[in-house]
Amino acid sequence: MVEILSLRKEISPISPTILGNFIKLQRCEQYLGWELLADDVTGEESRFSKSILSPLYAETGTQFEYSQLRSLINQIAADKIIGPEDKDIEGINWDETWNGNNDIIQKIKNIDESGNNKTIIAFQPSLKGKIGSWELKGYADIVIIKLNHRDQTSSSLKIQLEVIEVKSSPSDKTHHRIQAACYTLLLKNLIENEGEINENIKFSAYIVNQSNSITNKGYSDLDSFKLPPVETDVQMILKRTGRLENAITETGDSTSSGEKTIKKVDPWDMFNRITRRCDGCPYENVCYTRAVENDGLELLGIPERTKKTY
Numbered sequence: 001m002v003e004i005l006s007l008r009k010e011i012s013p014i015s016p017t018i019l020g021n022f023i024k025l026q027r028c029e030q031y032l033g034w035e036l037l038a039d040d041v042t043g044e045e046s047r048f049s050k051s052i053l054s055p056l057y058a059e060t061g062t063q064f065e066y067s068q069l070r071s072l073i074n075q076i077a078a079d080k081i082i083g084p085e086d087k088d089i090e091g092i093n094w095d096e097t098w099n100g101n102n103d104i105i106q107k108i109k110n111i112d113e114s115g116n117n118k119t120i121i122a123f124q125p126s127l128k129g130k131i132g133s134w135e136l137k138g139y140a141d142i143v144i145i146k147l148n149h150r151d152q153t154s155s156s157l158k159i160q161l162e163v164i165e166v167k168s169s170p171s172d173k174t175h176h177r178i179q180a181a182c183y184t185l186l187l188k189n190l191i192e193n194e195g196e197i198n199e200n201i202k203f204s205a206y207i208v209n210q211s212n213s214i215t216n217k218g219y220s221d222l223d224s225f226k227l228p229p230v231e232t233d234v235q236m237i238l239k240r241t242g243r244l245e246n247a248i249t250e251t252g253d254s255t256s257s258g259e260k261t262i263k264k265v266d267p268w269d270m271f272n273r274i275t276r277r278c279d280g281c282p283y284e285n286v287c288y289t290r291a292v293e294n295d296g297l298e299l300l301g302i303p304e305r306t307k308k309t310y
């Protein structure tokens with residue numbers, strides 16, 4: 001039996017990439033089971049291997065991201081470019097490097113009107129915080145911090161935060177938006193804890209892909225997407241007794257006082273329906289091998305709720 005609080009602690013922080021993949025894989029709960037509950041299912045000691053992304057594909061994604069950053073720097077007269085100390089990218093010199101998780105909040109706080117610090121390009125800032133009931137941690141691709149002007153009616157500054165996720169796919173996908181919304185929510189929550197800067201910040205989010213690259217179409221032509229419905233989706237997944245919690249827990253025995261307990265789902269007991277969504281899942285080898293070995297209905301793509309009728 002597990003307390004939900006200790007389970008949250010045990011598997012946190014969760015990466016926004018995992019949430020994005022969960023959406024990409026048509027909300028496959030088995031995927032969450034492998035990622036969050038299984039011990040080393042594809043590790044060295046395991047008989048299963050991970051279906052890894054081709055190194056060439058991964059390298060293409062990294063180079064695309066760097067090329068978009070270079071174009072952005074060329075197109076925006078940024079006062080400062082901040083990036084990770086350990087990333088040496090051809091043609092880019094960091095003015096500053098990151099100093100731990102959530103350092104971007106200090107940069108937002110320190111933005112000033114003096115003329116030296118009005119627009120900052122933040123590359124891969126590390127963000128860690130809570131959304132709903134779960135702690136998340138990840139690296140946003142690019143955040144642009146812009147000081148617009150001092151509000152005429154108050155003494156506070158107007159700041160624009162633009163979260164840009166860069167993906168080398170041909171077009172914009174829902175799971176990319178989910179990742180961007182994780183970062184806007186993390187930023188909002190972290191900023192809310194900083195009472196003095198939370199009032200005048202406007203957020204927007206963009207997905208850059210091959211069809212609307214900054215390199216070809218330009219930064220000024222990027223279209224933002226509507227954040228609220230996507231942020232709501234993320235919040236629904238991560239809320240207490242939300243989709244994530246329901247996927248990885250089940251009701252256990254009752255205590256002597258009649259209270260219900262919960263326990264972790266055993267990922268090896270989950271039903272792994274094999275469908276087209278599995279193409280590209282890192283656990284395709286695991287699920288497919290198990291299905292073949294068990295002569296399972298998983299291979300027929302039959303939904304869990306109907307399998308008992310066969």
Ligand code: SF4
Pocket residue numbers: 025028029030031034272273274275277278281282283284285287288
């Ligand atoms: S291979 Fe298919 S069933 Fe298995 S975790 Fe991935 S998406 Fe889910």
